[in-house]
Amino acid sequence: MNxxxxxxxxxxxxxxxxxxxxxxxLGGLVTSxxxxxxxxxxxxxxxxxMFALPIKFWTGGAFFEHTHRLLASVVGLLTxxxxxxxxxxxxxxxxxxxxxxxxxxxxxxxxxxxxxxxxQLDWLGVPHGAVAQAFLVLTCALAxxxxxxxxxxxxxxxxxxxxxxxxxxxxxxxxxxxxxxxxATMRHQHAGLAISDFPLAHGKIWPDTSPEAIARYNAxxxxxxxANPITAFQVNLQMIHRLxxxxxxxxxxxxxILSRKRLGGGDFLTKLAFLWFGLLTLQILLGAAxxxxxxxxxxxxxxxxVGALALLxxxxxxxxxxxxxxxx
Amino acid sequence: MKKSLLIxxxxxxxxxxxxxxxxxxxxxxxxxxxxxxxxxxPIKDDPNCSAMYPNGLPKTKFYVVGAGGELADxxxxxKGITGKSTGAxxxxxxxxxxxxxxxxxxxxxxxxxxxxxxxxxxxxxxVHTVPKENAxxxxxxxxxxxxxxxxxxxxxxxxxxxxxxxxxxxxWVSVMDHPYFAVSGADGKFTIKDVPPGKYTLEATHxxxxxxxxxxxxxxxxxxxxxxxxxx
Numbered sequence: 127m128n129x130x131x132x133x134x135x136x137x138x139x140x141x142x143x144x145x146x147x148x149x150x151x152l153g154g155l156v157t158s159x160x161x162x163x164x165x166x167x168x169x170x171x172x173x174x175x176m177f178a179l180p181i182k183f184w185t186g187g188a189f190f191e192h193t194h195r196l197l198a199s200v201v202g203l204l205t206x207x208x209x210x211x212x213x214x215x216x217x218x219x220x221x222x223x224x225x226x227x228x229x230x231x232x233x234x235x236x237x238x239x240x241x242x243x244x245x246q247l248d249w250l251g252v253p254h255g256a257v258a259q260a261f262l263v264l265t266c267a268l269a270x271x272x273x274x275x276x277x278x279x280x281x282x283x284x285x286x287x288x289x290x291x292x293x294x295x296x297x298x299x300x301x302x303x304x305x306x307x308x309x310a311t312m313r314h315q316h317a318g319l320a321i322s323d324f325p326l327a328h329g330k331i332w333p334d335t336s337p338e339a340i341a342r343y344n345a346x347x348x349x350x351x352x353a354n355p356i357t358a359f360q361v362n363l364q365m366i367h368r369l370x371x372x373x374x375x376x377x378x379x380x381x382x383i384l385s386r387k388r389l390g391g392g393d394f395l396t397k398l399a400f401l402w403f404g405l406l407t408l409q410i411l412l413g414a415a416x417x418x419x420x421x422x423x424x425x426x427x428x429x430x431x432v433g434a435l436a437l438l439x440x441x442x443x444x445x446x447x448x449x450x451x452x453x454x
Numbered sequence: 455m456k457k458s459l460l461i462x463x464x465x466x467x468x469x470x471x472x473x474x475x476x477x478x479x480x481x482x483x484x485x486x487x488x489x490x491x492x493x494x495x496p497i498k499d500d501p502n503c504s505a506m507y508p509n510g511l512p513k514t515k516f517y518v519v520g521a522g523g524e525l526a527d528x529x530x531x532x533k534g535i536t537g538k539s540t541g542a543x544x545x546x547x548x549x550x551x552x553x554x555x556x557x558x559x560x561x562x563x564x565x566x567x568x569x570x571x572x573x574x575x576x577x578x579x580x581v582h583t584v585p586k587e588n589a590x591x592x593x594x595x596x597x598x599x600x601x602x603x604x605x606x607x608x609x610x611x612x613x614x615x616x617x618x619x620x621x622x623x624x625x626w627v628s629v630m631d632h633p634y635f636a637v638s639g640a641d642g643k644f645t646i647k648d649v650p651p652g653k654y655t656l657e658a659t660h661x662x663x664x665x666x667x668x669x670x671x672x673x674x675x676x677x678x679x680x681x682x683x684x685x686x
Contacts, residue, residue, distance in 0.1 A: 163582050164618035166592040172578070173594075183578055186500040186619040246582075246590040342686050345662045348492050348514055352616040352624040354584075 129217040131277040138211065139269040142204040146265045147434065149201050150258050152194045154430035157313050158423035160351050161187025162251060168240040171195065198236060205232040208268065221271055228264050235261060248314050255310035259303065262434055263441045270445060279449055286453035287395065291384050292444060295399075298377035299440030305370045306433055312363055313426075318353035320360035324417040327365060335361050371410060378406045378436075381443075395447060402439045408432055475648040476676035482638045482658060484525040485684040488517035494622045502577035503554035503620060515559055516662050517685075524642030525660065525683060527560040529611070529628045531635035532646070533655040533667060538632035541567030541605075548572065549615070549625060551579050551595070556615060556625035558637075560661070565609060565631040571595070571602040579623070584614040588629070612661050626661055649677075658683075 156162050164187035165171045171179045171192055176199070184192055205228050212225035235257045242250035270276055312320070327333040328343060335358035344355045378399075385399040412429040419425050491513040497503045498511070518526035541564030550557045552574040563569055571581050573595045581602055582592040587610040593602055606613065606629045617623035628635070636644040649672045658681040659665040670677045 160621040166580050188619045348489050351621040
């Protein structure tokens with residue numbers, strides 16, 4: 127057991143993080159294609175062993191759901207190996223426990239996904255999506271903690287970061303996570319677009335949500351997929367999602383400006399903050415495109431993936447800053 | 455003795471005549487223009503399904519409207535009637551999956567009445583019910599697989615059937631706990647059969663256009679009531 131940089135361990139942790147990110151994308155495609163219940167049984171698939179399902183059944187929505195299950199199995203296996211590897215080879219107790227936490231979380235996530243299918247409960251898709259985002263942050267944190275940079279960051283420790291800036295980034299990151307919960311709740315209503323225009327909402331700055339108005343919106347909607355009728359709750363939820371998005375955008379812009387001002391343009395954290403700002407800009411464009419393109423599955427899934435990256439970059443910024451000296 | 459029997463028989467016949475059930479008939483129309491239906495483009499995602507449409511893809515069927523405004527797929531029923539289901543002894547209804555679409559798309563049944571779901575397609579479907587009052591079910595049906603049978607215990611309007619393998623496939627089933635209902639046909643007409651004489655509230659519901667009601671009285675000769683819906 128040692129506390130030195132282990133390149134094999136690091137790259138394995140990176141592989142796990144990348145696989146997790148792809149898994150979130152595939153999970154996003156499952157929901158975007160309304161395919162979550164296309165394979166009614168679990169852990170079997172159409173009565174077959176999951177790993178032996180004939181390829182002729184990998185069609186339509188079942189393609190997304192089945193490949194999601196297969197990739198989830200791969201991530202489960204990678205996370206298990208990583209946890210064992212950390213336990214066997216890394217001297218840092220806290221990191222060993224973090225590896226065990228990742229293992230437990232991936233198991234819980236797999237069971238959650240399975241129960242969502244077995245119990246036919248739409249709302250279980252919300253915690254399933256939320257745990258996925260948290261798990262991505264954890265796998266990337268494991269990669270960071272096993273990196274050469276983390277092992278050799280003694281000099282890095284000397285560059286101070288103000289506590290106020292750290293707190294700001296942490297607060298915005300938590301709000302992004304809340305925003306992802308709102309988004310998961312929206313997506314798991316299976317009601318398509320509750321508001322089909324942007325930047326206005328049903329032609330107004332704040333849409334009419336009276337019963338008559340909701341009945342009118344539903345009468346005018348011609349949904350191709352099996353969308354449920356929209357409700358006032360869903361319209362209001364999308365409006366909250368929009369408002370929180372603007373708030374996050376401003377918060378991330380402020381983080382980038384403050385990082386540049388306090389740390390200088392060449393600092394890694396400043397660059398990371400500007401990357402964060404770029405992601406938020408892209409995310410807002412993708413959110414608008416999701417509406418303009420009537421929730422096209424690829425665009426909506428891109429919105430999910432960039433949302434995950436936005437959470438991740440905020441969390442990584444905070445972790446890197448936490449490695450440095452705090453300045454009051 | 456013979457005379458008494460004759461009088462009793464005539465009296466019984468007269469009573470039967472007085473309480474004879476009759477039909478409620480009517481028609482449904484749509485005023486104005488319905489929103490344009492959309493082509494089911496995702497069918498292209500599954501070659502098994504798209505191969506069945508060499509001459510162009512079908513469209514959604516939310517508003518099935520005739521040239522004269524005749525509106526199909528409106529569920530018409532007596533309101534406030536409960537506990538009168540004869541579904542257990544009623545003939546089963548058939549719902550088919552054909553060309554990766556449900557036929558019919560709007561159906562009405564009684565509680566306890568069987569719905570037999572067929573798969574006439576060369577591909578796998580899952581038949582997933584998404585109820586609010588009844589228990590949800592989700593079953594796979596292989597091409598050429600055995601028919602699936604569904605029954606529902608509780609009344610519920612527009613209970614959704616969907617295929618998640620092919621998310622453009624959906625149908626709605628209204629479940630009643632009485633036999634007094636009908637679904638308007640392509641000509642917009644409906645007939646509710648064998649309704650006992652009396653005063654009732656008649657309800658007509660289109661999944662997109664909402665509900666209209668009318669107070670009616672069913673006499674020996676039956677009753678007639680029409681509804682006109684409008685897209686607002």
